[in-house]
Amino acid sequence: xxxxxxxxxxxxxxxxxxxxxxxxxxxxxxxxxxxxxxxxxxxxxxxxxxxxxxxxxxxxxxxxxxxxxxxxxxxxxxxxxxxxxxxxxxxxxxxxxxxxxxxxxxxxx
Amino acid sequence: xxxxxxxxxxxxxxxxxxxxxxxxxxxxxxxxxxxxxxxxxxxxxxxxxxxxxxxxxxxxxxxxxxxxxxxxxxxxxxxxxxxxxxxxxxxxxxxxxxxxxxxxxxxxxxxxxxxxxxxxxxxx
Numbered sequence: 001x002x003x004x005x006x007x008x009x010x011x012x013x014x015x016x017x018x019x020x021x022x023x024x025x026x027x028x029x030x031x032x033x034x035x036x037x038x039x040x041x042x043x044x045x046x047x048x049x050x051x052x053x054x055x056x057x058x059x060x061x062x063x064x065x066x067x068x069x070x071x072x073x074x075x076x077x078x079x080x081x082x083x084x085x086x087x088x089x090x091x092x093x094x095x096x097x098x099x100x101x102x103x104x105x106x107x108x109x
Numbered sequence: 110x111x112x113x114x115x116x117x118x119x120x121x122x123x124x125x126x127x128x129x130x131x132x133x134x135x136x137x138x139x140x141x142x143x144x145x146x147x148x149x150x151x152x153x154x155x156x157x158x159x160x161x162x163x164x165x166x167x168x169x170x171x172x173x174x175x176x177x178x179x180x181x182x183x184x185x186x187x188x189x190x191x192x193x194x195x196x197x198x199x200x201x202x203x204x205x206x207x208x209x210x211x212x213x214x215x216x217x218x219x220x221x222x223x224x225x226x227x228x229x230x231x232x233x
Contacts, residue, residue: 034211036219038154045204045223046154052211057221089154093217097170098144098156 003028004090004101011107012080020104022073022090030071033093037066037075040087049088050075082108111135113205113224120230126193129227131205138186139163142208144220145179145190147201155201159208159218160188168216195231202226 005023012018022035029035034053038046048057050066053073063084065076073092077084085108090101116130131143145157158169160179167179178191188205204226208218 033214033217034219038220045226046220047223048219048221051209051219051221091154091219093211093214096216098218100146100154100156103153 003099004092006088006090006101006104008102009105009107011109013109014080014082016080017076017078018080018106019077020075020088020090020106022075022092022101024071024073024092024099026071028071028092028094028099029068029073031094035066035068035073036091037064038089038091039084040089042086046089077106080106080108084108111207111222113207113222115203115205115224115227118228118230120232121195122233123196123231125195125231126191127195127229128189128191129203129205129229130187130189131224132185132187133207134186136207138181139183142210142218143179143181143188144206144208144218145177146204146206146220148204148226149198149201152201157190157203162188192229195229197231200229200231202228 010018037050039049040046053068054066063079088104112134114132119127121127139162142159144159160167162181181188205224206220207222211217
């Protein structure tokens, strides 16, 4: 049912930079709705990582950054660490409902 | 601190109903919409709907419109999600989450605090 498409997996060595894409359409991201990102560690609830495209909640390291352009958004993790190994989801809105991405598993090599 | 605590795991037979609770603390319960989101085993996140705890007004995803009921009890800062006519594909972890409304964006929200999740297993 997901209408936001993410790559199933990305990987990188410790210290490297990885990016996760989130592709939507003119009905959601392209309509101007913000994109938010969540990190989900195994067996736990999602945690808000980025809100309103590029804003970090208090306590989230500045290694995480977000951007949005057109009908897509991206999450970048710089200085990859072992603790970043998790599932990541983007989230937006439209039409008339909240939508999540398909999810991306980040593996630290 | 903001906290959402959900009720424990449930097992139901197909065709039955289940009711999950979500008790909030650390913030004004009537000041934030409570959303429900589910995650089937090994799958992604799926939004189900929200309730305005102040008014009791609800909004459901079309997929769940005829089977889900969100309610609340403001006296104990608790929200409830009831899902009826359960099927095996309703087996999932159900989360409640506090919604933060995106300014000037209608009904768009993001979720800054989540419950720990409640596993609902539907099996004969």
